[in-house]
Amino acid sequence: MKTPKLKFQKYKASRFEECLELFELNCPAYFSEEERKDYRKFLQYNKDIYLLGYENHSLACCFGITEHNIDLCSLNWIMVHPNCHKDGFGNEMMSYFINYAKEKIKKQH
Numbered sequence: 001m002k003t004p005k006l007k008f009q010k011y012k013a014s015r016f017e018e019c020l021e022l023f024e025l026n027c028p029a030y031f032s033e034e035e036r037k038d039y040r041k042f043l044q045y046n047k048d049i050y051l052l053g054y055e056n057h058s059l060a061c062c063f064g065i066t067e068h069n070i071d072l073c074s075l076n077w078i079m080v081h082p083n084c085h086k087d088g089f090g091n092e093m094m095s096y097f098i099n100y101a102k103e104k105i106k107k108q109h
Contacts, residue, residue, distance in 0.1 A: 011050035
């Protein structure tokens with residue numbers, strides 16, 4: 001199995017500008033500029049889990065996990081730095097999410 005390259009950290013308000021910069025790097029290829037205000041609002045008021053993935057102290061990706069109920073959670077605001085596409089970070093984010101969901105289910109039963 002491939003060794004993970006990323007270190008995940010929970011979002012903090014001090015990372016606001018860093019996340020906006022990553023969003024901008026993904027416009028207009030993956031997000032429309034009209035989504036900018038929604039993303040800003042999400043970062044400012046989000047009560048869900050938002051994780052930032054760092055490689056060598058640089059923000060490489062981020063994604064959110066929303067818990068809808070005991071058995072259902074979803075992903076939101078998934079993005080990868082354009083220079084990191086095809087580096088396997090999407091797989092690492094999805095593995096994190098799947099493990100998170102499995103642990104959540106285990107705790108419920």
